[in-house]
Amino acid sequence: MLLDNNYYRQTFIIPKQDLLENKKKWKPLYTKDDKVRSLQLLDNDLYFLSQYNAQNYTLCKTNIIASNFKKPEILIPERNDEVIGQYGFTKDGIYYTTIKNGVEAKLYLYKEGKSIPIKLPFPSGNINLQVKGKDFSDIWISCSGWANEEQRFKYDLKTGSFLPENITPITKYPEFDDIVVEEITVKARDGEEIPLSLIYNKNIKRNGNNPVLIDSYGFYGYSRNPFFARIYLLWANQGGIMAIAHVRGGGEKGEQWRLGGYKETKPNTWKDLIDCTEYLIKEKYTSKNKVAIWGASAGGITVGRAMTERPDLFKAVILEVPTTNVLRDVLTMSNNADEYGTLKDLKAFKALVEMDAYYHIKKGIKYPATLITGGINDPRVPVWEPTKFAAKLQSNTASKNPVLLQIDYEGGHGVNTTAIHGHSNLSDIFAFAFWQLGHPDYQPKEKK
The missing domain is CATH 2.130.10.120 (Prolyl oligopeptidase, N-terminal domain)
Known part of the structure; x- marks a missing residue:
């Protein structure tokens, strides 16, 4: 075969x-x-x-x-x-x-x-x-x-x-008993219905004051199907709303959904994320100063371009081992050309320019607080990509929001790593997001 x-x-x-x-x-x-x-x-x-x-x-x-x-x-x-x-x-x-x-x-x-x-x-x-x-x-x-x-x-x-007929006993998690899941669709700017998963404590109030973390990907026709997501539940258990935006480019609604966010149509991917964010603000789940977006790997294009297109919409951004400079990525990682496009075709080249988050960083713009991570042993996203993005963002942002770069000298692309190491990385991501979104338990303590 x-x-x-x-x-x-x-x-x-x-x-x-x-x-x-x-x-x-x-x-x-x-x-x-x-x-x-x-x-x-x-x-x-x-x-x-x-x-x-x-x-x-x-x-x-x-x-x-x-x-x-x-x-x-x-x-x-x-x-x-x-x-x-x-x-x-x-x-x-x-x-x-x-x-x-x-x-x-x-x-x-x-x-x-x-x-x-x-x-x-x-x-x-x-x-x-x-x-x-x-x-x-x-x-x-x-x-x-x-x-x-x-x-x-x-x-x-x-x-x-x-x-x-469970083969092993089902573990009870009483701390998650009050967590509820809401599956909704958000009408996009072009009329498409974007699936959006929300996970939160049933006692929260829709008063615009809830910290929201939106996880989004939208590549390779990969579907973010539900699984028992303890990491998402932990965010909800701390009083936040965890959101998963099933944007175009993924496979959640079939092949047409994948092709709706692919190469020349790729802008739909990050614009869908923007539409979901605006919906959550409009419906009082949260507000601009309470929204963080999170993208890993190819999801760095989704989140990176949402940030560079609408920097006013987000308080914090997490880019985890992200693809952020796709114009150079397709040269060094040629196996990505089938998904992203090629420099050899003018139409495809223009699409690559549009999806390159590094290229769209502009001088004098007030960008959100940003945490960028990279793995020194990463075989999929070379460490120069997140490093280069962090340097340009630090140099060009007009805001006083922190731009942090964290290099992992042990791990790579999140695979073949120990559970402890993975949990440590997640704790850094959650702590950064809660810190920037104003959670009282995550604010720096003054020295006495």
């Missing part, structure tokens, strides 16, 4: 006997243009998810002997507002999952040509599906959400009930 950057495969097939006799008569089964994922063989039929002429996927089948991946039999057609995820065979039918807006998971049973919705044991943002096989009725799901630890259930089709 040969993969491209969209993880589509070019796959070849050979008769078993030819392989054993070393004849090597490989023949193409399907190409990357067929946009096939999650292939399963059942008897003489191949089942698969197809994104060919279907942004949110269809579930299809074709015969392995006379296969046709562009014109297969479509079992489950594309859904307008749900992306098909996993599927599995049982003797009762095909179970499959979908997700809406990247945050609302659903489970269905496809039987006798119809899709039957199955009510989950609790509202979930993520489902992992397991089945025993086509000759059995056994099915298990693992559900999780922003404030719900993953739990495993066995489904009984006859009674329509879920029986808990």
Whole structure:
């Protein structure tokens, strides 16, 4: 199998006997243009998810002997507002999952040509599906959400009930009992609906005085699906509102959502973040002096450009191992060109200029307080990128807000690091944000 950057495969097939006799008569089964994922063989039929002429996927089948991946039999057609995820065979039918807006998971049973919705044991943002096989009725799901630890259930089709079957005991977190999750959509300047996840204590008041930390990414079609996010819950437990802006460029609403924030359309990504911020201010969740935005890795483009385009809108900015100088990044990290663009094409070059946060720092502008981190061993974002950005920002800002650069001499890009080291970095990020947003417990103490 040969993969491209969209993880589509070019796959070849050979008769078993030819392989054993070393004849090597490989023949193409399907190409990357067929946009096939999650292939399963059942008897003489191949089942698969197809994104060919279907942004949110269809579930299809074709015969392995006379296969046709562009014109297969479509079992489950594309859904307008749900992306098909996993599927599995049982003797009762095909179970499959979908997700809406990247945050609302659903489970269905496809039987006798119809899709039957199955009510989950609790509202979930993520489902992992397991089945025993086509000759059995056994099915298990693992559900999780922003404030719900993953739990495993066995489904009984006859009674329509879920029986808990957790492999390990579920840990109780009484300190999070008052945390609630609100899933909303924000109307963007062009009419698109941007999913926005909010996590906060149920007792907060919408008086414009709550510290808000907005986490945003929006690249590679990556979906910020809900998981049991202890770090987000900790922010909420300290009296803040944690927000996740599911901006264009991600995959929360399917392939079209990714393409809506890609190369020439990339400005939609940071403008979506700006729209979400303005919504939270308008609806009294917070105010300008109480908003911090946080972007890591490629999310540095999202957050860096939101900051340089609307420096008046944010009190604090956190850029964690960020891509901030994409014009140079595509030269030194050529594998990013497929996502960001290339210097060799004028149209793509103009798009790179537009998304380069370093380029858009201007002299005499009052920029927010900013924490920038870099990893000396980072293989994905060279340490010169955040360093260079910090130097230019320090030199050009007209405000007295701090611009801090923190270099990690042990870690890299946040992977292959110890839990203690990772928690230490997070504590620095949260402490900086709470300090700048005026949380009384995080203000410097005067020397006596």
